């Protein structure tokens with residue numbers, strides 16, 4: 342559909358950028374912080390771990406000053422659970438509270454809206470050792486942790502995200518390092534974990550509304566439209582099945598407080614229906630998100646799959662599409678270009694995804710991740726000419742504006758990432774940031790910050806409220 346007149350971005354649009362604690366902070370064992378599952382994650386030999394990351398814990402003032410210079414209206418970051426509760430529960434670590442107070446105050450000083458993710462992959466290792474999300478006690482630990490955050494930061498933080506990419510943790514937990522690889526991680530176990538996360542999320546949403554009436558809270562899954570590989574009805578049906586399991590399962594539970602029927606029949610067929618206790622569904626129903634935050638990198642393409650095909654976990658060019666014999670099978674999309682790391686690039690798919698979300702849930706939408714992970718070159722004179730990143734972001738922002746013209750209530754765009762950080766499983770060489778961090782995988786160099794060309798471009802985009810996307 343082509344619009345005669347394209348609508349402008351709303352006046353108070355949240356032009357932002359994102360990070361997560363374990364990927365940017367470093368200081369993995371300082372000031373009383375406990376171990377998280379990401380600290381014990383077994384990294385591939387050729388990539389760095391998260392111990393120093395971008396050293397944001399020590400350099401946050403300098404970083405926030407740069408965010409302000411870029412003109413960010415919002416900064417989406419996560420709180421490290423084990424800085425607040427080193428063991429997940431028990432004694433509060435005051436130094437952890439102090440750090441986030443300093444960070445939030447610094448952001449407020451520059452009128453940058455903090456958008457806080459309560460939990461971004463880094464479950465306390467002490468809880469993992471007690472069964473992690475398989476253990477129902479983790480639900481209470483999460484609620485208690487969320488309560489502490491609302492008590493301490495609720496006066497200044499008005500946008501909260503519950504759980505980052507619950508769907509990716511359930512579908513690809515071993516790749517992301519969030520589940521205990523020594524456990525069996527059967528589907529039954531994983532969907533039980535997912536049920537516990539739904540409960541934890543619902544309890545946090547209810548609590549947030551009680552404790553901070555003027556705050557908004559929502560889930561933050563990874564959502565993307567799913568294309569059928571052909572118009573063959575079986576392929577279209579497979580795309581619907583995959584979308585019901587990958588996307589809508591997580592949002593239907595968060596928004597409507599129910600399991601969708603396709604997901605439920607998949608559970609029955611696979612013997613993995615979660616154990617639901619009396620009162621659980623009432624809690625899910627009572628919790629109402631104020632908006633949907635979501636991460637978008639690419640669409641996926643699937644087709645029908647024969648039940649007799651061999652089971653295999655497929656990673657279509659690292660894009661994480663599963664083959665599920667009898668349900669769906671992942672394909673590459675021949676119409677799309679790819680990044681240097683093999684991720685398909687699909688700006689139009691973002692418009693499609695926004696439309697689907699809008700039609701299904703009728704809630705304000707906030708993009709909390711979208712960006713290009715690739716190699717950057719530091720040139721003579723501290724210059725990084727990342728025109729490819731500008732091109733990527735420009736095309737996605739254009740589609741956001743078209744989606745707004747389609748009637749979507751999009752309230753903000755927070756690309757990944759505000760500053761270079763360590764990729765979840767592919768090291769620091771896979772860079773996403775507007776700001777370069779001078780380090781390599783294993784050589785920490787001087788960690789100095791250098792604005793990239795995209796920094797100045799995004800500054801202009803924000804200053805013009807999305808009207809000027811030109812690259813010059």
Ligand code: BGP
Pocket residue numbers: 361364505506509563636710714757763764765766767771
């Ligand atoms: C999302 C995560 C982020 C980030 C991003 C990019 O799934 O929420 O934490 O890692 O993907 O992925 P990667 O780091 O693998 O390139």
